[in-house]
Amino acid sequence: MDTPLFKALPETEKNYLEILDQTYHFSFQEQRLLIEIAADLLQWQKGPLSKWIDEKRATKAQGSRRAKILMKDLQDKIGKERQQPTNYEDFFPETRLPDKYQSILVSTDKLMGRCPCPVEGEKTRCCNLKTLDAVQQCAFGCSYCSIQSFYNSHQIQVVGNLKERMETIELDADTWHIGTGQSSDSLLWGNDFGTLDALCILANRYPDTILELKTKSHRSDWIERQALPKNIVATWSLNAPTIIEKEEHLTASLTNRIQTARKAADKKIPIGFHLHPMVYFEGWQDEYRQVVDLVVNSFAPEELVMFSLGTLTFTKAVLKQLREQHRQSRILDMELTSAAGKYSYPLATKQEMFSFVYSLFPETWKKGSPFFYLCMEDPLLWEPTFKYSYANDRIFEKAMKTAYQGSINRFRKAGNASCPA
Structure with missing residues (x-):
């Protein structure tokens, strides 16, 4: 042993x-x-x-x-x-205080990557998202996240020459959508390290390429201090209040995330939401209904570029890491079923959750904007959830690209803005 x-x-x-x-x-x-x-x-x-x-x-x-x-x-x-659905009523994790993080500037040869969808085959519907690691490590403590295991746990690594790199980097011809939230929270640091200024340079150089910032924070000073090019989209990961409280430690509350997104929308910044990862727990229907109601009552559908659904997915390596960390969490109190080389809920459980949530949206939200999709999920789940599906990754990517660029063009017509020189 x-x-x-x-x-x-x-x-x-x-x-x-x-x-x-x-x-x-x-x-x-x-x-x-x-x-x-x-x-x-x-x-x-x-x-x-x-x-x-x-x-x-x-x-x-x-x-x-x-x-x-x-x-x-x-x-x-x-x-x-x-x-069984996970019971959180008798679960009270110890209070976790923020670590004292040290930020350092680093130089790196590897800046661009790709989304974690399987490389070979079409086990999930892949949108060909490219990733840009401007910052590595996150100060939040989500129990299901493996970022803390990949990097030094007390060190925020920021690409020190990011501005120069953004002025000279040449994107591949098939790069149309870049995410910056794979190795850190995109907006937790605001523009403290000049990352937003640098990303504005890239966005202005490639106006047809969409840069997506994903966050669980409620920081909003970046909204007031500078205007962003319309091809930069700010998105918030949402979850049920119970999961935010007991599994997404140190992150902003659901209400605060929505309020910050509202501030961005008021500034005509394109926004989006990711209800991800959904968790199968006792009371999930009522709490995810609360999430959808809050979104629908706070925004007009045309203010959103996208709304994605997804759930817990783990590789063997991540399962091993999460167990060895010995954090108090019930996130692995779930039926771990093999899914595209990883482990997740059974398809029947996912279908129940996704179909339920999508059915909560008014029909007026299902007419083109926002673009709904399943993130890193089995293609068999699309038809039961949305009543439509895509035959392959290429057709899915084309549909997403068309919808995203249509939304961005609509925002541009409403009033373009660019970062100050």
Whole structure:
């Protein structure tokens, strides 16, 4: 049982697992599964493991059959727990205070990348999003996010010569949509490091290319201090209040995110929303209805460029990282089903959530603006959700590009603006 995950467990759990193994002589795979379950239960505040082990079930069995009986009973209980909507009523994670982050300027050869959709095949509908890593690391503490694991946990790395790079970089011919929120929060830092000034240079050089800023913050000083080119779109990730409170630590509240987006819309800045990642928890229908109602009552559909839906998706590496961090979280208290080489909810659960949320929007919101889409989801979910689908990635990308550029042109006609020189 000498693994990093085992070593990170409390001594009481390690001792219990060792005694259990000495008694039942589990296989290597069974040992590994026991350690993962013990770690999950502690993160969910549903431990210790001993509460879930019923040794009486194995008293009449002999040899290796004892271990298998014990493991089947445990897996059945955990499976039943995962299949149910996550209960947050009795979950109270410890208060997490902001780390003292140090910002440093770095130079990097790698600035551009691509979205995390699978490279080969069409396991998801991919829009050919390119990414630009102007900043690496985030000061928020979303329990499902792996950014903190990829970079130094106390260090915000900012591309120091970003302005010069934006003045000279040559984009590939197929680059029409760039996202800046893959390795950090796009607007948490505002223009503190001059990143918005630099991105304005790129936006003005490539007026047909859309730059998307994605955030969970409510910082708004950047809205007042400078006008942005109309091909820069500010977007907010939204979620149910319970998930924001208990899983998206240190981020702005739902109300504050919407209020900040309203300020941007009042300045005629193109905006959008991502209801992502949706979580299957007790009360999800009522809370996601609250999200949609707030959006519909705060904005006109033509003020939005896009509205996306998506849910929790993890690679094996990210699952391993999240478990080894031992944060208090119930985000992995879910049925982990294989999905395009990753792990997510079963398709039936996703279909229920996506269809429900989309049905909440008035018909006037479904006539071209905003552009609705599923982010990194199975193509089979499109028809049940929207009552339409795209035959392949190329057709989907073309539809999205046409819709986005149509919205941007509408904003330009309403009043163009550019960053000050």
